[in-house]
Amino acid sequence: MKVLNVIGRAFDRLIDLLWYFSGLLLALSALAIVTSIVSRQLFNFVITGVMELSSYMVLVLAMFSAPRLLRDGGHIAIDFLPLPPGAKRGMDVVTSIVGAAVFGFMSWHAAAVTGSMFEASYVTNTALRLPRGVLTAVVGVGTLLLTVQFLRNAGRALMGAGARQGAREN
Numbered sequence: 001m002k003v004l005n006v007i008g009r010a011f012d013r014l015i016d017l018l019w020y021f022s023g024l025l026l027a028l029s030a031l032a033i034v035t036s037i038v039s040r041q042l043f044n045f046v047i048t049g050v051m052e053l054s055s056y057m058v059l060v061l062a063m064f065s066a067p068r069l070l071r072d073g074g075h076i077a078i079d080f081l082p083l084p085p086g087a088k089r090g091m092d093v094v095t096s097i098v099g100a101a102v103f104g105f106m107s108w109h110a111a112a113v114t115g116s117m118f119e120a121s122y123v124t125n126t127a128l129r130l131p132r133g134v135l136t137a138v139v140g141v142g143t144l145l146l147t148v149q150f151l152r153n154a155g156r157a158l159m160g161a162g163a164r165q166g167a168r169e170n
Helices: 002-043 050-072 085-119 132-158
Strands: none
Touching: 002 050, 002 132, 050 132, 085 132
């Protein structure tokens, strides 16, 4: 059990680090867009690829911040039926296992697609011509982290604990 606690803390640190990295990307994206607008309006100079890079940053931001939101219960949750605590805990286990299965499949598929894209040297059909495999790798990493967090949530629910920290009861 001690080893699982150490691994759990390391995983928490990883998703915390990715959370802060996502915040940094958001700030950089906003700064790049503002710089591009100012550059175009004041100096009639277009910075190529700013919107493209900003859209890729949004992908990274979503994939890397979602595991922490899931861990902390920061997502939207709606209770359709008032359930007794035992039934709610059972429902949490089931939904977490289904979430782990869905994101596990997505992660596996993203890994397969990423490998194919790198083998075939696919690039984006845009000005920057970035390797497409990098984009699918981000999806693969994000969905793998979500899979692990869903499994952790299922384990917590089985042991009678809910989501960490900021979970809200609606």
